[in-house]
Amino acid sequence: DAKTTQPNSMESNEEEPVHLPCNHSTISGTDYIHWYRQLPSQGPEYVIHGLTSNVNNRMASLAIAEDRKSSTLILHRATLRDAAVYYCILRDEKNSGGSNYKLTFGKGTLLTVNP
Amino acid sequence: ETGVTQTPRHLVMGMTNKKSLKCEQHLGHNAMYWYKQSAKKPLELMFVYNFKEQTENNSVPSRFSPECPNSSHLFLHLHTLQPEDSALYLCASSQNRLTNEKLFFGSGTQLSVL
Numbered sequence: 219d220a221k222t223t224q225p226n227s228m229e230s231n232e233e234e235p236v237h238l239p240c241n242h243s244t245i246s247g248t249d250y251i252h253w254y255r256q257l258p259s260q261g262p263e264y265v266i267h268g269l270t271s272n273v274n275n276r277m278a279s280l281a282i283a284e285d286r287k288s289s290t291l292i293l294h295r296a297t298l299r300d301a302a303v304y305y306c307i308l309r310d311e312k313n314s315g316g317s318n319y320k321l322t323f324g325k326g327t328l329l330t331v332n333p
Numbered sequence: 334e335t336g337v338t339q340t341p342r343h344l345v346m347g348m349t350n351k352k353s354l355k356c357e358q359h360l361g362h363n364a365m366y367w368y369k370q371s372a373k374k375p376l377e378l379m380f381v382y383n384f385k386e387q388t389e390n391n392s393v394p395s396r397f398s399p400e401c402p403n404s405s406h407l408f409l410h411l412h413t414l415q416p417e418d419s420a421l422y423l424c425a426s427s428q429n430r431l432t433n434e435k436l437f438f439g440s441g442t443q444l445s446v447l
Contacts, residue, residue, distance in 0.1 A: 252435075261335070261423045261438025262376070320389075321436060323376040 222306045227328040230296045238291040238327055240306030245286050250309050252321070253280065253291050255302040262305065262323070265291065301331045336360040339424050339439035346414065347447050354409040354442045356424030363429045365407040366436065367399060370421040382407060383429060414446045 223241040230236040242251065253265040266273055266280045268289075273280040279292040293300055305326040337358045346352050358365065367379040381389035382401040396418075398410040407424055423441045427434040 254436075259440070261337075261425070261441050262436075263335070263438065264435040267435070320378060322378070325375055 222308060222324055224304070224306050224324065224327045226325065227330065229330045229332065230293075231332050232298060233295050236293040236296045236300070236329065236331075238293075238304050238306075238329065239288065240290070241288045242306070242308055243287045245308060246310065248310055251280065251282060251286075251289050252307045252309055253278070254305045254307065254321075254323075255300075256305070256326070257299075257302045265304070267309075296329075296331045298331050298333060301329055303328050335437045335439065337424060337426055337437050337439040339422075339442050341442060342440065343443045343445075345445045345447060346411070348414060348416070350414075351410070351412040353411065354422055354424075354444075356407040356409075356439055358405055358407075358424075358426040358437070360426060360437060362426040362437070363404050364427045364434075365401060365404070366425040366427075367407065367409055368423040368425060368438075370423060370441070372420070376423065380409075411444075414444075416446050419444055419446045 221244060250267050250269050252267040254262040255265050256262045266275055266278050268280045268282055270282060272282060281290045281292060291304060303326040305323050307321055340355045344352060364383045366381050368376045369379050370376045378391050379393045380387060380399045385401050385404060396413050400408040421441045421443050423438055425436040425438045427436045
């Protein structure tokens with residue numbers, strides 16, 4: 219899997235927007251960008267994914283750079299319940315070796331939300 | 334509630350014990366996964382089952398033995414574990430093993446090996 223680089227930690231204030239960056243300079247044309255988050259004492263939870271266009275869902279927005287070498291997960295109004303580790307992961311759609319379903323987690327970004 | 338239930342939530346076992354972790358999903362999925370999360374380390378994929386068949390064993394020691402009797406249930410049988418096997422064991426499921434399918438995770442079993 220192509221590698222991603224994320225800051226180890228970020229801090230935000232409650233009810234303010236949060237922009238979580240992810241660099242993936244070696245991304246290939248068939249890699250989708252996935253975001254998961256892991257709340258304390260929980261398993262990871264799917265947040266959003268995209269390929270080229272920006273994506274929105276009820277949890278967050280994903281902004282993908284035009285060259286696809288970076289992306290940003292946007293939480294529009296952070297709440298205390300958004301405090302978690304956020305993982306940016308690339309998944310290859312066309313890996314003919316059969317391992318294309320793997321989710322390879324890195325260390326992620328620990329988001330702290332201040333009241 | 335993710336639709337993936339793991340039991341027990343916590344387990345303490347000695348190195349000579351035999352125990353089993355259980356995972357059940359109520360989502361109608363066909364693929365199930367075991368992941369291991371050690372302290373301060375990223376999640377590591379251990380095993381993958383697709384339609385009850387094991388499709389991946391990520392060089393996991395034989396003291397971990399998975400079992401998938403049907404698409405809704407997944408077990409991880411443990412025997413003669415080592416203290417370094419202490420970790421959070423997470424089960425996940427997805428519709429099948431297609432790449433773009435999102436995974437649903439359980440809350441995990443926190444295992445301590447004494």
